[in-house]
Amino acid sequence: MSRLITPSQVEAYRRDGMVFPLDAFPPEEAERYRQALVRCCAEAERPTSEAGIRQPSNRVKSYLLFPWAAELIRHPAILDAVEAVIGPDILTFHSTIWWKPAGSAGIVPWHQDGTYFGLAPFEHVTAWISLTGSDLEMGCVEALPGSHIAGQRAHRDRKDPNIMLSRGQSVADAVDEGQAVPMILRPGQFSLHHTMLLHASRPNRSTHDRIGIGISYVPTHVRHIGETRLSATLVRGEDRHGHFEPEPRPKAEGDPAAIAAHAEAIGRFWTASEAIPEMALVH
Numbered sequence: 001m002s003r004l005i006t007p008s009q010v011e012a013y014r015r016d017g018m019v020f021p022l023d024a025f026p027p028e029e030a031e032r033y034r035q036a037l038v039r040c041c042a043e044a045e046r047p048t049s050e051a052g053i054r055q056p057s058n059r060v061k062s063y064l065l066f067p068w069a070a071e072l073i074r075h076p077a078i079l080d081a082v083e084a085v086i087g088p089d090i091l092t093f094h095s096t097i098w099w100k101p102a103g104s105a106g107i108v109p110w111h112q113d114g115t116y117f118g119l120a121p122f123e124h125v126t127a128w129i130s131l132t133g134s135d136l137e138m139g140c141v142e143a144l145p146g147s148h149i150a151g152q153r154a155h156r157d158r159k160d161p162n163i164m165l166s167r168g169q170s171v172a173d174a175v176d177e178g179q180a181v182p183m184i185l186r187p188g189q190f191s192l193h194h195t196m197l198l199h200a201s202r203p204n205r206s207t208h209d210r211i212g213i214g215i216s217y218v219p220t221h222v223r224h225i226g227e228t229r230l231s232a233t234l235v236r237g238e239d240r241h242g243h244f245e246p247e248p249r250p251k252a253e254g255d256p257a258a259i260a261a262h263a264e265a266i267g268r269f270w271t272a273s274e275a276i277p278e279m280a281l282v283h
């Protein structure tokens, strides 16, 4: 299995804002990660407390809680591809487990990741790693090639229980879905997409769960424009900028220090994302 991203794939990323499929690891290793994820993160999420306060979810920034996830964000094949598009000094800014159960009506509307992250400049790349395989029937991620070039579009928040995004963010203008490309992946493969790329996903009509992890990587010179100081994890190279608070690596599952660090990091993340206006208003 080749672990190298080729110059023409890097060129495709610059032109299309996306590149896939890339090989991270063999299906057996994907299955090992899948089992660990199911063991650790199967409990239904409780996104808000009775007082309306969001609870720490172990499906977000899981790499602060679980050694297997800490290993996954540092996987050399993934980092080699990320380095080829954003350079050698790399922070993991965020991660999200995208678990769409068999037959689930869950959808992700058309959106750009960078809309409420408050990161500048727009150099963040997401690696979406498939642990179960992901195809059209399973509601794979679909994207509009080249849509990153026009920059930030206006978004609005949509309230719909089937929407898997925290604020239901969706692009305000109509999207030409006829141009959409499904990012079909086998277990152990991944895609890269640019933070301004328009992408979405439909319900899972298959009889299998679709599980992937989206890992957000930024070069160390990217900063957060809001008032809250956010945290991130240096996964390769050197951080000469110090724009983010360094995050600790979990020593073991259930490590109390890791649980506290995770709660602290995502508390800051939610505070910041609620305070950030849509980036279209900032740039």
Ligand SMILES: O=C(O)CCC(=O)C(=O)O
Pocket: 098, 108, 113, 126, 128, 139, 140, 141, 199, 200, 201, 212, 214
């Ligand atoms: O997994 C999905 O269906 C959506 C993923 C996504 O929006 C992302 O990784 O940015």
